[in-house]
Amino acid sequence: xxxxxxxxxxxxxxxxxxxxxxxxxxxxxxxxxxxxxxxxxxxxxxxxxxxxxxxxxxxxxxxxxxxxxxxxxxxxxxxxxxxxxxxxxxxxxxxxxxxxxxxxxxxxxxxxxxxxxxxxxxxxxxxxxxxxxxxxxxxxxxxxxxxxxxxxxxxxxxxxxxxxxxxxxxxxxxxxxxxxxxxxxxxxxxxxxxxxxxxxxxxxxx
Numbered sequence: 433x434x435x436x437x438x439x440x441x442x443x444x445x446x447x448x449x450x451x452x453x454x455x456x457x458x459x460x461x462x463x464x465x466x467x468x469x470x471x472x473x474x475x476x477x478x479x480x481x482x483x484x485x486x487x488x489x490x491x492x493x494x495x496x497x498x499x500x501x502x503x504x505x506x507x508x509x510x511x512x513x514x515x516x517x518x519x520x521x522x523x524x525x526x527x528x529x530x531x532x533x534x535x536x537x538x539x540x541x542x543x544x545x546x547x548x549x550x551x552x553x554x555x556x557x558x559x560x561x562x563x564x565x566x567x568x569x570x571x572x573x574x575x576x577x578x579x580x581x582x583x584x585x586x587x588x589x590x591x592x593x594x595x596x597x598x599x600x601x602x603x604x605x606x607x608x609x610x611x612x613x614x615x616x617x618x619x620x621x622x623x624x625x626x627x628x629x630x631x632x633x634x635x636x637x638x
Contacts, residue, residue, distance in 0.1 A: 533554070533561060536554070574611060581602055587620065590624075591626045595628055604622065605622050606623060609621075
């Protein structure tokens with residue numbers, strides 16, 4: 433009997449030990465899980481703070497870029513306004529000497545003792561000066577006299593039979609044309625030659 437009681441006591445003691453070890457294991461597992469959760473929470477918090485810092489930095493960059501774009505837009509708008517306002521400044525400066533020459537010619541013509549030949553010479557010089565100033569601004573005169581007729585640059589106001597010119601040749605320029613940097617401003621008004629009609633054949637008397 434004594435041996436059976438001892439065995440039962442040993443079994444009960446072992447069960448108690450096993451239960452205690454199980455409880456200790458559960459406590460340890462809970463502590464370890466808590467530490468892991470705490471470390472995970474700390475890592476997530478750090479990552480969140482890093483992400484927020486990057487977001488703030490990127491937002492500042494966006495604001496700076498937006499401000500730069502706005503400044504560029506304003507400068508561009510001002511440049512465009514200046515370009516529209518002063519686009520003819522160079523042309524106007526080139527025209528001033530021409531105006532001066534015309535005024536001097538008018539002053540000379542108003543004198544009673546003025547020489548007609550001198551006035552004519554002055555007008556010729558002024559005319560050359562004007563054409564030169566226009567060419568500096570890209571405006572070229574179209575004077576096709578003696579050249580082949582070109583419908584893209586010339587406008588025929590009449591066609592005249594001629595023995596001195598081949599057909600389709602500009603015989604006379606009624607009004608000169610002008611182009612601006614290769615684009616037609618006004619066609620030259622011209623008279624174009626055409627072939628003479630064939631001589632009338634004599635009728636043979638029947």
